[in-house]
Amino acid sequence: MARYRPTFRKQLDGTTCGGSQCNAATHAMEADAHQRGVNPRKTSAPWKPAPSRLYQRIKEVLTLSGCPATNNEMNETVLARDYGIALAARFNVPFEDHVTLVKAGRVAEVTILYKALRGTRYDSAPTFGGRHAVAHAETRSLSAGRAFGRSAAGTYHLIGDPMADGRWLYSIGRHALNGWQWWPDRMLRSATAAAGTVGLVDASDYTQDIEPGIRLHSDGVNMRTDPSLNPANVFAQTAADGIHRKSDGLLLAPATSSFAFLGFVSGTTVSGSNQWAKMRAFGKTLHVHTSLARVRRGT
Numbered sequence: 001m002a003r004y005r006p007t008f009r010k011q012l013d014g015t016t017c018g019g020s021q022c023n024a025a026t027h028a029m030e031a032d033a034h035q036r037g038v039n040p041r042k043t044s045a046p047w048k049p050a051p052s053r054l055y056q057r058i059k060e061v062l063t064l065s066g067c068p069a070t071n072n073e074m075n076e077t078v079l080a081r082d083y084g085i086a087l088a089a090r091f092n093v094p095f096e097d098h099v100t101l102v103k104a105g106r107v108a109e110v111t112i113l114y115k116a117l118r119g120t121r122y123d124s125a126p127t128f129g130g131r132h133a134v135a136h137a138e139t140r141s142l143s144a145g146r147a148f149g150r151s152a153a154g155t156y157h158l159i160g161d162p163m164a165d166g167r168w169l170y171s172i173g174r175h176a177l178n179g180w181q182w183w184p185d186r187m188l189r190s191a192t193a194a195a196g197t198v199g200l201v202d203a204s205d206y207t208q209d210i211e212p213g214i215r216l217h218s219d220g221v222n223m224r225t226d227p228s229l230n231p232a233n234v235f236a237q238t239a240a241d242g243i244h245r246k247s248d249g250l251l252l253a254p255a256t257s258s259f260a261f262l263g264f265v266s267g268t269t270v271s272g273s274n275q276w277a278k279m280r281a282f283g284k285t286l287h288v289h290t291s292l293a294r295v296r297r298g299t
Helices: 022-035 051-061 072-083 095-103 185-194
Strands: 088-094 108-113 131-142 154-160 165-169 176-178 181-184 200-206 213-216 222-224 234-239 242-245 251-253 258-270 273-281 284-289 293-296
Touching (some): 022 072, 072 200, 088 251, 095 131, 095 273, 108 185, 154 185, 181 185, 185 200
Antiparallel strands (some): 088 200, 108 200, 131 154, 154 181, 213 293, 222 234, 222 284, 242 251, 273 284
């Protein structure tokens, strides 16, 4: 099945609060991607959602005034309410795990710090340097060439920057960015790191799961570095409020999180079964006994 590319959305659309609509524009692209362009017909809300309309609905639903910045949770609330679209929110996702999710078919909202783009061909707002939301739609290995501004072969990410609306001529080639752009891997890495911690995507959400995933059953499930009951191999443990790192109790993810499924392996026998599920989570390969997890085959 061909990869669906959602309609690019800009934030500065002439409305009063356009400067605050980067998150709404990004989530409008995500909603389109989630549905592959098909109207879910959950309500009478217009399809496809325009950033200004989504932003106005946030203000109405949450009784906000003025032109406040919005976050992922606000946008997710309105998309669920108006369109029945549920996005998967995640925080502090290892960059490699984030890329794995996008390669599997998801489109993601990614938080960056815009000043990390300063002096590059990807800067569409040279007077702005704050936190900003962009859509990450694809990751590919591309050859060198003038198209998309690629100067060298390597890994590139298809990014929808809501400010790339053709207004600003960057100094390299005097060409105004407009619409989807292929960013080199180093650019997206540095921009996401500048918004939080090096190696992590600070805040993001994702469209529907389309590859096999694992969700853990209950509190007290140990996520282990090998398929055995050795107490020393516990990396993280589930609790009512989420998944915590064993070494220091740091909250890593919500309890309802799902993780990329890597297959079944044999290990220590528990309750008559030696089958363990292997997953990719928090930048590591981890294991849980199959009695403690549910493998979802994707949608």
